Amino acid sequence: MLKIEFTKVNDHFILSLSGEIDASNSVDLDAAIQEILEQGAKKILVDGTQLEYISSAGLGVFMSYLEEFQEKEIQIIIFGLLEKVHQVFIILGLDKLISIKNTQEEALEAMA
Amino acid sequence: MIDRLKLYCNTNQLAILRDFLTKTLQDTGMGDIEKHQVILAVEEVCANLMIHSHLCNPNSFISVRAVLHEEEVVFEIVDMGQGFNILEYQEPELAEVVKTKRKGGLGIMLVKKIMDRIEFETNGQKNTCRLIKILKSK
Numbered sequence: 001m002l003k004i005e006f007t008k009v010n011d012h013f014i015l016s017l018s019g020e021i022d023a024s025n026s027v028d029l030d031a032a033i034q035e036i037l038e039q040g041a042k043k044i045l046v047d048g049t050q051l052e053y054i055s056s057a058g059l060g061v062f063m064s065y066l067e068e069f070q071e072k073e074i075q076i077i078i079f080g081l082l083e084k085v086h087q088v089f090i091i092l093g094l095d096k097l098i099s100i101k102n103t104q105e106e107a108l109e110a111m112a
Numbered sequence: 113m114i115d116r117l118k119l120y121c122n123t124n125q126l127a128i129l130r131d132f133l134t135k136t137l138q139d140t141g142m143g144d145i146e147k148h149q150v151i152l153a154v155e156e157v158c159a160n161l162m163i164h165s166h167l168c169n170p171n172s173f174i175s176v177r178a179v180l181h182e183e184e185v186v187f188e189i190v191d192m193g194q195g196f197n198i199l200e201y202q203e204p205e206l207a208e209v210v211k212t213k214r215k216g217g218l219g220i221m222l223v224k225k226i227m228d229r230i231e232f233e234t235n236g237q238k239n240t241c242r243l244i245k246i247l248k249s250k
Contacts, residue, residue: 055156057159060209085148
């Protein structure tokens with residue numbers, strides 16, 4: 001079960017992920033990011049506080065946008081990951097490629 | 113203790129697999145983070161077979177057997193047909209994944225980093241992949 005919501009707050013978008021992302025629903029994450037980009041987002045905060053699980057299908061979606069984010073100078077920061085989910089990012093070394101912060105406040109501060 | 117699950121090749125079955133694995137691992141003495149990782153590794157192999165070997169054909173199925181020993185837990189994943197030898201698969205570099213914008217390749221990387229031992233055997237029809245995790249705290 002996965003719930004995805006996004007809202008625009010001031011100059012940034014908050015993408016909230018709740019539940020489990022696997023190969024059955026990672027396309028929904030892809031579609032949500034696509035929609036945010038179509039709305040002209042330059043700063044994206046991903047709220048991971050309710051994210052219980054993410055498999056490589058979901059991680060792959062984030063990875064597939066990294067180059068585009070860099071080219072278009074779009075900032076993305078993930079915050080609030082549960083430790084078990086955070087560890088998965090660390091195992092693959094994705095924490096070196098995507099900025100991950102503990103709280104929304106820290107993520108906002110880190111936004112240029 | 114031995115648990116078995118028959119899993120049809122539809123990715124909406126993955127949640128059922130996670131429930132099965134959670135129950136299997138509950139008495140292993142593993143910590144929550146380690147359990148989470150082992151569940152993820154087994155799911156990655158099963159999802160890979162469902163999608164790439166069986167093209168999400170809901171009539172095909174794979175069998176998952178979990179055997180809990182004193183010092184290790186063994187997950188045996190069996191499917192019929194064109195085998196996928198995880199040991200021969202050369203996973204891409206992370207930089208290549210980013211550059212080519214490919215969405216795959218990370219799963220097998222996770223499996224190899226999480227599990228302590230991986231075995232694969234096939235007789236040309238029946239393929240068996242074994243994922244073994246050593247129980248350190250038992």
